[in-house]
Structure formats: structure tokens, C-alpha cells
Amino acid sequence: MMMSTHRPSTQPSVRAVTLIAQEEAQTPLGEPTHPNRPIGFASIFLIIENPVDDECRLIVRSLDVIDSETGRLLLHQARPQIIPLMPLENATIDIHLTNHMGYGDARTVKAIAHYQVMPNGTDTPLPTTTIESPIVTVTK
Amino acid sequence: MTHTAFSQTQSSFDLSNVNSTGLMPLDDLGAVQGPLQSGNSGHAGMGFSGLGSVEFSQTITTTAIATTTLNPTPIINNQTFTTLDFPDNTLSTARNLDVLTGLKKSTGEVGSSDTVDYYRFSVSGIRDVTLTLSGLEGNAALRLIQDKNNNGQIDAGEVLASSNRGDSLNETINKVLGSGTYFAEITQDIGSSSYEFRSLARLPQVTVDLTRVKAIDNPDTGWFGDDADYYSKITIDGSTKTTGVISNDNDISPSNWSYTRTVDGNSRYVSIGIEIFDNDGGLAGADDRIDVDSKTGYRDINLWYDLLTNQISGDVNGWGGATLSSTGAGDGDRATAWFKVEEGDWYDRNMGDYHLRNITRSFAADGINRTDMIEVLRETKDYGSITSTELTDVRTVVSSLAMPEYVRNLSDKIVNSDPANNRSGIGNLYGGASSDRVESLVGKWFYGSDRPDAAGTYRYASGSLFQDGISMFDVDQGGVGDCYFIASLGAAAKDKSYVISNMFIDNGDGTFTVRFFKPDGSRDYVTVDRYLPTNAWGNAIYAGWNGGDNTESNNELWVALAEKAYAQLNESGWIGQDNTNSYEGISGGWMDNVINQISGYSTTSKNATSMTQAEAIALVNSSKMLTVGFVDGTIPGVVNNHAYTVSSYDPWTGKFRLHNPWGNNHADVTWAELQSMKGWFQYSNV
Numbered sequence: 146m147m148m149s150t151h152r153p154s155t156q157p158s159v160r161a162v163t164l165i166a167q168e169e170a171q172t173p174l175g176e177p178t179h180p181n182r183p184i185g186f187a188s189i190f191l192i193i194e195n196p197v198d199d200e201c202r203l204i205v206r207s208l209d210v211i212d213s214e215t216g217r218l219l220l221h222q223a224r225p226q227i228i229p230l231m232p233l234e235n236a237t238i239d240i241h242l243t244n245h246m247g248y249g250d251a252r253t254v255k256a257i258a259h260y261q262v263m264p265n266g267t268d269t270p271l272p273t274t275t276i277e278s279p280i281v282t283v284t285k
Numbered sequence: 286m287t288h289t290a291f292s293q294t295q296s297s298f299d300l301s302n303v304n305s306t307g308l309m310p311l312d313d314l315g316a317v318q319g320p321l322q323s324g325n326s327g328h329a330g331m332g333f334s335g336l337g338s339v340e341f342s343q344t345i346t347t348t349a350i351a352t353t354t355l356n357p358t359p360i361i362n363n364q365t366f367t368t369l370d371f372p373d374n375t376l377s378t379a380r381n382l383d384v385l386t387g388l389k390k391s392t393g394e395v396g397s398s399d400t401v402d403y404y405r406f407s408v409s410g411i412r413d414v415t416l417t418l419s420g421l422e423g424n425a426a427l428r429l430i431q432d433k434n435n436n437g438q439i440d441a442g443e444v445l446a447s448s449n450r451g452d453s454l455n456e457t458i459n460k461v462l463g464s465g466t467y468f469a470e471i472t473q474d475i476g477s478s479s480y481e482f483r484s485l486a487r488l489p490q491v492t493v494d495l496t497r498v499k500a501i502d503n504p505d506t507g508w509f510g511d512d513a514d515y516y517s518k519i520t521i522d523g524s525t526k527t528t529g530v531i532s533n534d535n536d537i538s539p540s541n542w543s544y545t546r547t548v549d550g551n552s553r554y555v556s557i558g559i560e561i562f563d564n565d566g567g568l569a570g571a572d573d574r575i576d577v578d579s580k581t582g583y584r585d586i587n588l589w590y591d592l593l594t595n596q597i598s599g600d601v602n603g604w605g606g607a608t609l610s611s612t613g614a615g616d617g618d619r620a621t622a623w624f625k626v627e628e629g630d631w632y633d634r635n636m637g638d639y640h641l642r643n644i645t646r647s648f649a650a651d652g653i654n655r656t657d658m659i660e661v662l663r664e665t666k667d668y669g670s671i672t673s674t675e676l677t678d679v680r681t682v683v684s685s686l687a688m689p690e691y692v693r694n695l696s697d698k699i700v701n702s703d704p705a706n707n708r709s710g711i712g713n714l715y716g717g718a719s720s721d722r723v724e725s726l727v728g729k730w731f732y733g734s735d736r737p738d739a740a741g742t743y744r745y746a747s748g749s750l751f752q753d754g755i756s757m758f759d760v761d762q763g764g765v766g767d768c769y770f771i772a773s774l775g776a777a778a779k780d781k782s783y784v785i786s787n788m789f790i791d792n793g794d795g796t797f798t799v800r801f802f803k804p805d806g807s808r809d810y811v812t813v814d815r816y817l818p819t820n821a822w823g824n825a826i827y828a829g830w831n832g833g834d835n836t837e838s839n840n841e842l843w844v845a846l847a848e849k850a851y852a853q854l855n856e857s858g859w860i861g862q863d864n865t866n867s868y869e870g871i872s873g874g875w876m877d878n879v880i881n882q883i884s885g886y887s888t889t890s891k892n893a894t895s896m897t898q899a900e901a902i903a904l905v906n907s908s909k910m911l912t913v914g915f916v917d918g919t920i921p922g923v924v925n926n927h928a929y930t931v932s933s934y935d936p937w938t939g940k941f942r943l944h945n946p947w948g949n950n951h952a953d954v955t956w957a958e959l960q961s962m963k964g965w966f967q968y969s970n971v
Contacts, residue, residue: 175766176873
């Protein structure tokens, strides 16, 4: 019988993704009405760890928020976002997506992040890693 | 205790009779009453006449006053004993801490006129002793001394350890000591400094790590056709731990074949035994005992570990902390075992930085509170930056040690991250980050020093958090469109005042830590100080405080501080606003979010057009936090795009009273009017 032991990560990584999803159909109280304002909101938090005592970069390739039941894409960001990390730096990056349609009939959603790590001194990123958030209920 | 030489120039106390618990015997205190009063009868506050009412169950602390004085005034105030400390300037007159058991704390001061303080303590048995000097304003040094020849002098070879890092850095010593009498010497180096001296004695802990076993002869060859199935038994001071089995591997490097044991401290020598087995039965059907002893005819490793010298003897000779090995010499199943023996507690095993480890051990001995954690974090500022080792250490502290939830939450933002760290321009900590960054993060999260962008001028607000209890009428919206937030506070004040009182932790230093709930139910905290945005006359620009200008003592601050905390929290990116640290950033929103964020309770949002009047009346008469907002036009007296606290229903008039967060005004409306305005009722489900 081989013993199973936890090995700490030796590469920078997105350790967890969390999501807050909200649809706000009514104009917020306390400020003037904006007829063309967005009504679908997603706050995506990437909890990033750099366990290496060296600088590196983490590239968020894309972010999707999908209906967890149907897989339908609801919010999307394709523009890569480069996150520089200092030695042993942990970072929580929040990315906020909006749309003008809301979440429709989606009740529960999840976020999916695709990212790559680029170790210091290289121009070649490591293979793309995908990580998902827990499924959350859309607040309407 | 004796009191001697109360002259016009010099006074002294001999505190040698302070007993083992740090308390001064009642008889001694009583004895000093006469001389003090008779010799200094003209000095107010001199007498010990109140001693009979002093509670002696508390620690008595001696505080140095390093100036010559005509009035050596012993003060007993909240069970803290304060006196002059000139007598402790020699080994023979050192303050007596008696036998070190657990943690003892003393305060004092060294400076140009009183350059040294000595503390005497004794150790019974073998103890792991930690001495720390913290809270320094100037440069002081710490030495551990044993007057081996009892001549009252510090001779060569009598300084066992020393710590002198310069500036106002904490000084720490950790050493295993045997039975005897010792002294701690605290000396002024540069400048005067008060200090807190902590002495902590614990039973030693010994750890044996078995890091590798490699077969010389495969014990399974010819029988089972595979490799060894090793497990081990590690014995420390007569107590044995049996490890798990690692199967089918002749060369193993187990990660957790480790045993830590607190020894009884009665002897400096600790017996160690290491046995290796192959568990699949072998010829006799019993586990095979593997030979790892270099002596022919023996199979197990047996050692003595000397706690005082750190020396290892027996089947293998070496030093604690070093990786040692032993190879079986017999002709049976043989292997080589690599292992490490060392003394040390959890802090030694899990923290790499010597001084940070000692400070943390010392503070954790009586529980880590907010002040302790700030001190631990600031310890990483030594030498201009936080090293990778220190950063890893403080992360271990935050994730592993017991502390109040809000202290852990705020510390986590400092040692790990929060979106507000980068957004504020401070940045996260990393290995090599400057000590300025450490201090900025401590200031931001523990002292509220990163205040929200605001109009006007920040001024210190006098008054108190609450005046005459918590009331819906305390709320008074100011110059930002956060009616939804203020109306929600009003609803909480009306129906669940504990929600408001539980939001605030008074840190006692002019700051308050404020609690909020995230959508997942977890708690999040920010700290605010008492500086609030004011106009030219010192009046509130944003939420009011029911008083006049900022200097008035009847100001009630909870609404203004909650609003400021919400503006700061916005920067963390999860409250659904614009993610800035600003008052303007919290303009516009809905109450159901806020009710959930301040209480943790789930909420319901319903339009009046889909409710019955009876349902609305039941809500008003319940203890649920109830608000209403209007976005589809209103009637005269009710403001559109505005939030209200629903405060009551009058069955005689059939009208609902809507409390306006703008202050002490309200609107009384009928159910038909509420429906015609399409009011949105938002309320807590509890």
C-alpha cells in the first residue's frame, strides 16, 4: 500500500475561483436613471498563489460565466489579462463582467477561467489550465 | 518586601519577596504601609491604606521610573503595581520572578539614568525557556546570564545567550535550561525605552523524523517476489508511535514518519528508539524486524539525546537537528535508516525566522489578540523588508494559530491578499517587500488609515458609538445617494438592534472594526478610524451623527462609521458597487443586498402589486427588517428613486408610516397608494 501525501504546488496557479452573480432589473435607488445600463453582473474572484520565490506572470486567457444546467454562455471575456506576480505573492484578482440581457431563465451559474503561467525568464507560457468556480445561485 | 532609603534624592524597593506567581505577599505589602505613610505623609497618594480592598488575584507588575524623585510613589491601580526600579540594577537586587512556570509578563523602562534592569528566575527541571523584549521605543538589549560562581558579577562564560539587534527591534532568546537560577539583563543602548519583558518556560518537546529507509537485503526476495513493506516504531522517553506501512518499496522516503513527544523534563537525557519492520509476515508469519543497528547481533537503533548540549550518543553519535544514519551489520534482512532528532515545539518546527518565532510563541502563550498580531506582523519589518521566510511564517501563524475571527480575517488580507491591496496602490506582500508596505497594510486593515475619497476635510469626531441606545431615528443620510444603505440601517435599528451592535468591535484606540457578510455567508471586516468628512464648520458631509460639529461629545457615530466602513469595503470588489474606496462609489443600490450584508440573513424582494395588504401589515408587525423603495413614480410627500424604512402601520387610519433616511421626517401612505407607486418591499426573512 502506497501512502498518499499532499504535495504543495510548486508552480503559480489559480487556487480557487469564486463567483457572485446578480441581475438587477430595477434602477438602483439613490441615483439618476440610466436607461441603457447593464442588468447582468458577475464578479469573478481569482485566488492566485505564487509558491515560487521568483517573479512570474499569470495570463488569464478567457473567462466565461455559463448556465450550470444548460451550459449556455451568459457572460464572456476573451481579452487576455496579464497578472504579474512577485516572489511568493498571493493575489486575489476580481474581474467584473456585465451584460444588458441579464441571466434570462438561468437559475444557477458557474465561472470558468482559462489561464497560463509564464515562469520568469521565459517567453513560453506553460500549457493552459482550466478551473471552475462552485455553482452559485443568481440573485435577482 | 522592604522599603529602604527614602531620601530626598534616591529611593529604592527590594522586590525580592515577590512570590512565584508574580504576586507580592500580602504581609510584605502590609509591612511597607507604615514607613511609606509615616515618612511621606505630606504626599497625596502615597499610602497603602487602600490595600485591604486590592484584589490580589491579579498580576502585580513593577514599572520602572528612571528618574530621581522625591516621591517614590507606589501606585496600585487596577491591580498593577508600579514602583521605582533602581534596586534592580545589580544581580543581587534583581527583580525576582521566582520559578518560571508558564508565562510571566513584566514592564519596565531603561534609559540614560537607569541603564539596566535585572530579573532573576529559577528553573526547576529541564525547560525550554523563551525570553522576549517588546514594545521598545529605543534600542535595548537582552542577555541571559547564569552567575555560576555566585559572586554577583557577570564573569566570562556566564552569558548564555544575548540579543541586540539595534533600533527598536524586539529582542528574543530561546534556550533549553536545566535546574538553576538565571538572570535576564535588559540594558539601554540608545535612547530611553519602556518595554514589556515576557518569560515563558515550557516542557521540552522532542521530535524524531525517520526520513528514509533503504534495503540492503530485500526482505521479501524469494518469498513474495516483490519489495519490502516497511513500517516503523519510534520510541521517545518510553512512549512509542507505530507508523503506517509503505508497501512494495525497498527505498522509501516517508513524509510523515515523525513522532513528537513532550518529555517530562526530569532528566536532561531522553531515550530514543527506532525500529524498522517488514510487515508481510516472512517465514514465521510474524513481522520481520529489520536490522538497522551497526552492531552485530542487534537490530534496533537506541540513542540518548542530551537536551542541554543537543548531543546524540548511543548506537549513533551526532547532533540534534542533523540527519544521521545507521546501517544494519547482521546477516539477516538489513537496511540503512536515515533520521533526525531535535528538540523544539510547534513554533520551531513550523516557523523559520528565529525572532519572529520567539515573539509569536511568547504572544500565543496567553492567546493572540489584535495587538499581538499587529506586533507579530511588525516583527517582519526588521532590516527594511519582509523576507520570504518571514512571509511564509506569518502565513503559517494566520492559518494555524487560534485568534479572534476578525483578527484572522484582517491579517489574512495583509499576509495573503485582498483586491483592495492592489486597488489602493499599496500592493500585496511578497518575499522582499519593503517594511513600508507591511506598515501600510497594517495601517489600512487594522487602523483604518486608508480612508475613503470624500468631499470636505477629515476631522476627528468626538462622541461615542452609541448614545441612548440604537434607534431608527439615529439615521440621517448625507451628501451621497446611499439611501438604500441608510434605510437598511434604519430597519435594522428598528427591529434588530443587535445586528447593529454586533457589527462593531471597539478596538479601544480610536478605531472600530466593522463586520459585514458576504453572499456566501462568510464574514468580512474592515477597520475605520474616528476621522469623518466634515465641512468648513466641522459638520458631517455624509451620514450625520445627531450632534453638532465634530467636537461635540453627544455625537452618535455608528451610522457615519458604518457608512464609512461600507465605502471602504467597496474597494474589496464584492458589494456590487463600483469597487472604489470612496463615498461616491456607494451611491445607488438596493436594500436587500445591504440587509444581507449587515446581518447575514437572507432577504426577499416583492413588489406591492404582487402582495396583499394583510401580507404587508404582517411584515410591518413582525421583527423582520423591512424597507421599501420607489422607482416608478410617487405621490406627493414620497420621493421617487428613494428608499424608506417601513416603521409602522396604523389600523385606525389604514396608513403605513415610511421613515425617510434623510432624518426625522416620514410619509404616511395607504395600501392603495403603495400599490399605485409600485413600491418594492425588501426585507429580511428572519
